[in-house]
Amino acid sequence: MRSNSSFLNRIPNSTILMSILILISFKIIIFLLIKNNVINFSLGGGSDAGYYDAYAEGYINVSVNIWAVILRALNDYNLYSREGISYIFFLLNVFVIPILAISTSGISYKHNQKNYLYMFLLCSIYPTLFYYTFDIYRDVFMVFIFLIGCLVVRFFLNTNKVLSSVFYLSISIMIGLFLIDLRPYLGYTFLISLFLWKIRFTKKRLIFYSLLYLLILFVANYVGILDGLTEYRSGFELSDGGSTLGLTFSNPLMFIPNLILSALGQLLGLYITNPIAVGILLLESFPFIFMSIYIIKNIRLADEFSRFLIIFFVLYASVWLIGNDNLGTALRLRFYNYLSVYICFFHILKLKKLSLVTA
Structure with a gap:
């Protein structure tokens, strides 16, 4: 493991950065090809995106989680677009989620560029998460909220000020409750861990x-x-x-x-x-x-x-x-x-x- 670590440390930052740029370019091409029906790809199994779209448009009135309710609310205000949300998810996957994960781990580009770039590359290369940007699945949104929750928890645990601690703890609990509405056991385990x-x-x-x-x-x-x-x-x-x-x-x-x-x-x-x-x-x-x-x-x-x-x-x-x-x-x-x-x-x-x- 030590030799692997030393090997990774010898790779120039410019090489890692170039790998990230190539990967992002590749994802952009694949995403556009799939969205324009040039190629088809599936991991198998059923898709719940059709249900979410039908609920958002008002064809179904039974909501299974808060993600469906959010989509319906966007539609009520003429802000809903199945394709538009998919593109937002793509941007979250390519840029926001890697940066959010890096911030949550406490890595600073100024003090450790190599680990910063490795973390970005690791999050960018995650193929399954990229797959769920192709439609209005709730998964990318849930990952986004989960990472925000973890970042707030880190703020809560790292502060020594009482008011700041109470503030961050309160936000963490609210995020946990929101995660319960998205996926109950995800939210409950998040909240339980917060106190252990x-x-x-x-x-x-x-x-x-x-x-x-x-x-x-x-x-x-x-x-x-x-x-x-x-x-x-x-x-x-x-x-x-x-x-x-x-x-x-x-x-x-x-x-x-x-x-x-x-x-x-x-x-x-x-x-x-x-x-x-x-x-x-x-x-x-x-x-x-x-x-x-x-x-x-x-x-x-x-x-x-x-x-x-x-x-x-x-x-x-x-x-x-x-x-x-x-x-x-x-x-x-x-x-x-x-x-x-x-x-x-x-x-x-x-x-x-x-x-x-x-x-």
Whole structure:
């Protein structure tokens, strides 16, 4: 890992910047080709964009989340455009989300240009998030709100002034409540993590907490607390077998092994079904795995904000790894896990550099 790090450090900033510019140009070309129906591309599975458009236009009156309500409100004020929102999402994906993720990790271009550019490149190259800019899916908007929430949480944890602390905490809670309206378990795990950041980690404590957490989940499943999630997961059995892992939690004794298999297949992307899955594994999962290992090896450096991200990662992943069995859906559910690790990785890199300077 050290040799990989030294190799990355030897790459000139100009080369990284050129890679970013080439990638952005490529995304612009692909986006325009798809929007003009020159090429067609799909990750498979159904699309909920059609529902959102129908609700926004008033053809459907049953809203499933606040994103549909927002679109209807835009339409009421003659501000709604399916194509226009897609273009806004593209701009968010290409420019705003990478810069927001960089700001959240605390990287400064002035003080560390290389990590700034690497973080920008990493966020820009994320293929699945780019895919969801092609229509009015709520995912890009949710990622945008989530990153704003994480940035505000960092402000809350880094301030020593009482009034500022209360202000940022209040904003964080409001963002968490808004996330609940977008996706309930995303918002709830965000809010719960907001109040658990004082839990300190060492390598030994990390092992202990992990085993304890697995035991808690096992008991919760055994007594039926997780029945809602496991029953929801069983609905995927009716889906195409090629897009599911085929795991069930009907046998309580197999809960932990099946949870591990679910994490390997869905979170790490190790269940390969087609060439697209191989590409996603290389571009998304490998950097995520590398960064996760680095975070664990340097867990002693984790500050309050890092602990918030780690706790959120565990809580959020637990919910959807138990409740979801669709591989396509997993790609969009894990956005927040991957981004949490990206941010935490670069944040700990910054903390490590500061610790070496002050040592």
